[in-house]
Amino acid sequence: MKALDDDDSYSDKLILVQQNLRSMPTEIVQRYADFTDHLDLSYNCLKDLSWLAEFEQLRYLVLDSNRMHESQLRTLTLPLPQLEVLMLNKNEFSDLTTTIKLIKRLFPNLQYLSLHGNPICPDGLNLQPFSTYLKYDYEYYSNFIAQSLGKLKFLDHGLVQRSYNYESFPNYDSQITTTTRL
Numbered sequence: 001m002k003a004l005d006d007d008d009s010y011s012d013k014l015i016l017v018q019q020n021l022r023s024m025p026t027e028i029v030q031r032y033a034d035f036t037d038h039l040d041l042s043y044n045c046l047k048d049l050s051w052l053a054e055f056e057q058l059r060y061l062v063l064d065s066n067r068m069h070e071s072q073l074r075t076l077t078l079p080l081p082q083l084e085v086l087m088l089n090k091n092e093f094s095d096l097t098t099t100i101k102l103i104k105r106l107f108p109n110l111q112y113l114s115l116h117g118n119p120i121c122p123d124g125l126n127l128q129p130f131s132t133y134l135k136y137d138y139e140y141y142s143n144f145i146a147q148s149l150g151k152l153k154f155l156d157h158g159l160v161q162r163s164y165n166y167e168s169f170p171n172y173d174s175q176i177t178t179t180t181r182l
Contacts, residue, residue: 023047082109088118122137
């Protein structure tokens, strides 16, 4: 983190990869929160995200490989309506309904979401040998998320396809809109 202290020029990107962070140090939040729109905290061990509410300009957030669970998302109590891109790859999210409900509440204007490498994402990255049900599982997963996050344009590795209706989607929120076949 010494490099941050030596840099007098401010950038809209803050990259703190592999810093063994459990939370964001207060001095970094105070110094960078007002103008950072791109934050990469990959390969840390974040347990507390409450400080994220201070980053009011944040549009792009990468939290890959932080061993995060749904409980870490719950530490963020205020929504970040300006956030458009959220990368949560290679974490430990295991409850699809809870994770998406939290993401919907915390990031209401999300346009890009990636959850590769999590137990909730049947994308084949952690499944060996590949299941014969993989395609159906991924379609269910992606359509559940697309139905839940109405503004989402990209999921994982591609465009959001809202082409399937599943009657078995949990209805946890009356604001979820029904999808139509394209």
